Amino acid sequence: MIIGIVICAIGLLPLFLALSISKVYNETKLSVGMIICMILITIWQLDIGVLYFKDVLSEDIVLFLFKLFHGGSTFILPTVLYMAYWIINNQPSVTEKTNWLTKMSYALFTKKALIGFTIWSMVVYSISWTNLGITGLGVANERFTSNHYFPEYGPLLWVYFLHMAAIVFFLLVVCVLSLRIRNSHFKNFLMGFSFNALVLIVLGALNFIPLTGLLTSSIGVIIFSVGSIHIFVKFNVDLKIHSYELMEKQKKLDYTGQLTGSLIHEVKNTNAIIKSFSRLLNNSGDLTERDKQTLEMVCRSSQHLDQLTDNYSAYMKASSLPFKTEDLVEIIQESIEFSAGMLQENKVELQFINTYSPLNVYLNRTNLEQVFINLIKNSVEAMPEDKPEKKITISTEIDDKNIIINFIDTGKGIPKDNWVSVFDPFISLGNKKRGMGLGLPFVKKMMIEHLGDINIVESSPHGTHFKLEIPQEGMLNGGNYQKPIEYRLDNA
Structure with a gap:
């Protein structure tokens, strides 16, 4: 016993x-x-x-x-x-x-x-x-x-x-x-x-x-x-x-956003004072013609600064859309389908290769779809019409913590000195007829908000290689088995 x-x-x-x-x-x-x-x-x-x-x-x-x-x-x-x-x-x-x-x-x-x-x-x-x-x-x-x-x-x-x-x-x-x-x-x-x-x-x-x-x-x-x-x-x-x-990274991002918001607020207050005194000077009758021209430049610069701070405020504004766990493969596929007309019109071939399943990410579906749409649009616009090979390749990799998306195009490339500044908002390199606008800056912002990042790995006259990293999810919800995917649009 x-x-x-x-x-x-x-x-x-x-x-x-x-x-x-x-x-x-x-x-x-x-x-x-x-x-x-x-x-x-x-x-x-x-x-x-x-x-x-x-x-x-x-x-x-x-x-x-x-x-x-x-x-x-x-x-x-x-x-x-x-x-x-x-x-x-x-x-x-x-x-x-x-x-x-x-x-x-x-x-x-x-x-x-x-x-x-x-x-x-x-x-x-x-x-x-x-x-x-x-x-x-x-x-x-x-x-x-x-x-x-x-x-x-x-x-x-x-x-x-x-x-x-x-x-x-x-x-x-x-x-x-x-x-x-x-x-x-x-x-x-x-x-x-x-x-x-x-x-x-x-x-x-x-x-x-x-x-x-x-x-x-x-x-x-x-x-x-x-x-x-x-x-x-x-x-x-x-x-x-x-x-x-990841939480500490998010706290730093939140703090940076709050600091930027406070800075924008103080700039707008100071700019309001400049505009007030400019109006007072403009109403006085003791100004010479040269003084009036100088004052007009001050007013125009003040208006430009005001518009710039408004644009930055809109750019920094957080999205109210919810985040939830979804399969990144579906997001990329839908982005490709949304861009199909643009790809066909410009005769650009797109190939999406994925050998992993699932690719669960805690994401905002709308914003992350827009990330890939913007990248596709940016690459299409970067390809000269007489380019013999017009192709975009999207592929996936996995490391210990992140899902890696390689985005490679055959565009005219980005000068190495601009590999960082190309992600800055309101800055155009002027190397495309239709301009970049807020496309790449939006992509950078969205990847950071998803606790990931995007960088240029290589760029030359033969094309550009973007590397996107985003943390894996997959710890809270189950996934369904998928077959290997090779999604291809051939419009050449």
């Missing part, structure tokens, strides 16, 4: 950790999966511990409790699949399927597969309540432990073995697919969790051998609980640090 109490006590460790997770890390669906997983591990341990209460409980009660708690190990499969499904389908990963093995691996991590394996686990659990699954209890005599019950299985024992083999198979597939995740935080968590779960399953499988005792799974529970909580806490801390960095 003492050994049974120790096993049950060890089994309470994952439950205690699950309660801690629920109080501290309860923001994401991943936390829910971890909590459910830990609770199931506790039930699994109770399933083993109850077998050591031979001298306290009757055989019928022990058999009933064993069958009841058998659901702990049975429902591990859909829980692990749920966590892997959420991460793999919600984080940007390479979606190009080059062989049948990769295609099959992705097919296993879908909503239908999750529902299917949940039903399968319910069937396996139901079998354990019949004589086809568990027929009764026997007594195992061990060298190092007291006598305890050991389950006797029926003719469908192979179903449970198949079920556990499926768990091992899925964990191996998860390890392979996790390599395709670009976000290092999610990749490390998924690989670490899969490895710990494999250790637990292997040690737990030894429970089918009476001579090894039922204590091996307790060792697996300790390894899994401590290891998984370690990587889960580290994973959340890393995400918190990244979120904090």
Whole structure:
């Protein structure tokens, strides 16, 4: 009985950790999966511990409790699949399927597969309540432990073995697919969790051998609980640090905007004084013709300054449209469709290449669509009519924290001295017939408001390469699997 109490006590460790997770890390669906997983591990341990209460409980009660708690190990499969499904389908990963093995691996991590394996686990659990699954209890005599019950299985024992083999198979597939995740935080968590779960399953499988005792799974529970909580806490801390960095960046932007607004306000006040005294001087009759001309220049300059401050105020005004999580791929595609007429009219070919899915971003849809429309318009206007190749290429990349959009055109290029000033508002380089206006400055402003940035990587008479960076989302909402996209408009 003492050994049974120790096993049950060890089994309470994952439950205690699950309660801690629920109080501290309860923001994401991943936390829910971890909590459910830990609770199931506790039930699994109770399933083993109850077998050591031979001298306290009757055989019928022990058999009933064993069958009841058998659901702990049975429902591990859909829980692990749920966590892997959420991460793999919600984080940007390479979606190009080059062989049948990769295609099959992705097919296993879908909503239908999750529902299917949940039903399968319910069937396996139901079998354990019949004589086809568990027929009764026997007594195992061990060298190092007291006598305890050991389950006797029926003719469908192979179903449970198949079920556990499926768990091992899925964990191996998860390890392979996790390599395709670009976000290092999610990749490390998924690989670490899969490895710990494999250790637990292997040690737990030894429970089918009476001579090894039922204590091996307790060792697996300790390894899994401590290891998984370690990587889960580290994973959340890393995400918190990244979120904090974004928040600090946003605070600096807000402060800069407030400072700019205050500066504009003071300039307008000072300019109002200049206009007032200019009117007083203009009404006096002691001015020479030269003085009147000078005063007229002062008034015109004052009006220009007033108009300039109004323009800057409108430019700095924050949008009232809401931000929400959406797929950046859809935004780019719609922007291309909106620009289709302009591309066809100017005989410009556009190619959009994306091999990642999804590209979740916390964004303002209207403003971010306008970003890509402005970039397309800017590139079209930068291409001379006699240019032999008129082409725009948009492609995506992923690093640890950001989604990177490469925007490359074959326009006449931007002089290197103007790579920075081209994003300043109300400044035209004069290298296009129709001018730049506020196109690129608006793009810069919108990217900064999305906590990202845009810069020129390379520019020459052969074309310009813009690099846009925007933080990944993908931590709060699930995503749907997509096929690799190559969106092409050929109007040459």
